[in-house]
Amino acid sequence: MKKKVSIKDIAAQLNISITTVSLILNGKSKQVGLSEAQTERVLKYVEEIGYKPNMLAKSLRTGKTKIICLLIEDIADPFFSTVAAHVEELLNQHGYKIIYGSTKNQTAKAIELIDLFRDRHVDGFIICPPEGLESDITGLLNERIPLVLFDRYYKTIDTDTVIVDNLESACKAVNYLIEHNYKNIGFVTLDSEQTQMQDRLQGYEKAITDHGFTSYIKKLSFSKVNQTGIDDIVQFLTENPQIDALFFGTNYLTLKGIEALDRLELSIPGNMGVISFDDHDVFKLFKPGITAMAQPISQISEQMVNLLLEQIDSTEADRKRKKIIVPAIIRIRQSSVTKTDN
Amino acid sequence: MKKKVSIKDIAAQLNISITTVSLILNGKSKQVGLSEAQTERVLKYVEEIGYKPNMLAKSLRTGKTKIICLLIEDIADPFFSTVAAHVEELLNQHGYKIIYGSTKNQTAKAIELIDLFRDRHVDGFIICPPEGLESDITGLLNERIPLVLFDRYYKTIDTDTVIVDNLESACKAVNYLIEHNYKNIGFVTLDSEQTQMQDRLQGYEKAITDHGFTSYIKKLSFSKVNQTGIDDIVQFLTENPQIDALFFGTNYLTLKGIEALDRLELSIPGNMGVISFDDHDVFKLFKPGITAMAQPISQISEQMVNLLLEQIDSTEADRKRKKIIVPAIIRIRQSSVTKTDN
């Protein structure tokens, strides 16, 4: 109903210049020596009519939007949505808003989204990058747009990055199974070149070879997990009946695995030990609970936000880029890895 | 590295006026009678240098941002995150981006977010409103900002709304339990005045009184579900040992309930029938699977987007507001409601 009021209207109403109002509104009145009285008068009036500056105009002029873009795999995935919640919370505290996009791990979608948000002049990006985004990331870097990668990174590009110690954690997870007397441990992972999956694979292989065991690896295609994932795992287990424990590369693979075990009427942990990379809210609800290597989401989020703010605030032309590795945490849940027939 | 190029630079390069470039870029060249040759030349050059118009300037001038705000309870909740994914998808198809916020069902947070995004000049809102937002919603309405509510609404305000038939569906859910010979059916819900919960309560009560049964109702406080939810349900069941089936008002209450039953060593469905309002990805993974009244998320999302776009495109001053009610779907999963001792 009521017309939008601009800084100009305020100036007119109070019979002073636009500049004065702007200065006062931006807390520069002391700095430039505006009188107490004037300052108070303006502030009071502004408060009274509930004036809100037009952010678009402000952004156009200053080049800052106070918006950060968070690009994740899928906002419906509990890991990412929790990260989103944390990052939102943290950035809000610093006066930033976040706008997110789900890449579905598709290169094309990610490129599109980056372009979109860059066009919107976001002040920075936090990205969980799919494969093949090297040139776009380099583009952002060249334009000096603050940027943090997480969960995975590109070996060929020097970026600020936050990840977990995938290799060590995967190794630990497998060792945990080995300690519990499992001897034929399969690894269900994604058919992906991305660093996090590669590192987890290496961690698995290290643990297996350290103990002189045989490795059984099943790689699923990311895009087909939801359609054929269960069948693929069933087939994997049928072809390798000696497998007595499974290590899953991510939480949604674990969920598929549980369904597969169900179908094969294999019980956990009697017939099959299970451990998951990435925790999931519901793992504790299963009977038995599913043991998992959990990524410390709040820590990851904090580190990302810190790195990003550092970049935004940094004036140095060549700030050194940082790679932060946080340790994953094993969440042991009773009996998902206790072999009963032992 | 390379400087941002503006429409002015293009005009200078091609030795034509800014107006001409702008007109061509906005597809108005035919309309205002610009020559084919000129149009082609500009388009070609623009393509060549990869020029992207500054959205901030554009928005400032036109008053449109092509951004929609989606305000939900919690982006980490699977119902809402799935809605978010759908809405994002649909709106993208119409050239809109979405920016979301999680209200955590807190009035203050919601108000803050609405203000924030209104300041950002979003072109419209889709809101799942917490209690006590009446005046803010009315504010948006008065400013003629396109707006759709979902999941719940205010009886006192006439808004475009999309909800499920909570009363009927709740009634059906309880009847489903009754059909399976359960006789003492408890309802675990939230202590909330919101329409969706009130309607579900009424649906429960209708089913119960229709059959001349006794009602057992436990209302939990939303903010304390995560801390004391399980204990509260345990207590509820301990105080009412005759209860042989539970109907849960939302999916996260069901999850708490499952933990409570676990603690009490009550089996589903032998000791306790269970049915949930709102489905959850993991309900099918439990043994036995949990039967649920599912909200048809894609339908809901579609309706919301349609209503919103209708408002945005509408020129009539007084377009009639619509309330759309979509039916929930029962997803029967074997045996979560089959009483074995019968």
Place this chain on the structure above:
DNA sequence: TCTTGCTACGCAAACGATGTAGTAAATTAT
């Protein structure tokens, strides 16, 4: 020759803020 009517474009004022450079008046220094 002079209007009229096209065609094909350009000028300049917004949109709503910021920030640099300036100025008039009052005060202080010399």
Place this chain on the structure above:
DNA sequence: ATAATTTACTACATCGTTTGCGTAGCAAGA
């Protein structure tokens, strides 16, 4: 008394677009 400094503001250009109005050039009709 005059110059210098300080105080308290203000004018104006600018950010990158869109858009209403104008107009130059030319052909055709009167």
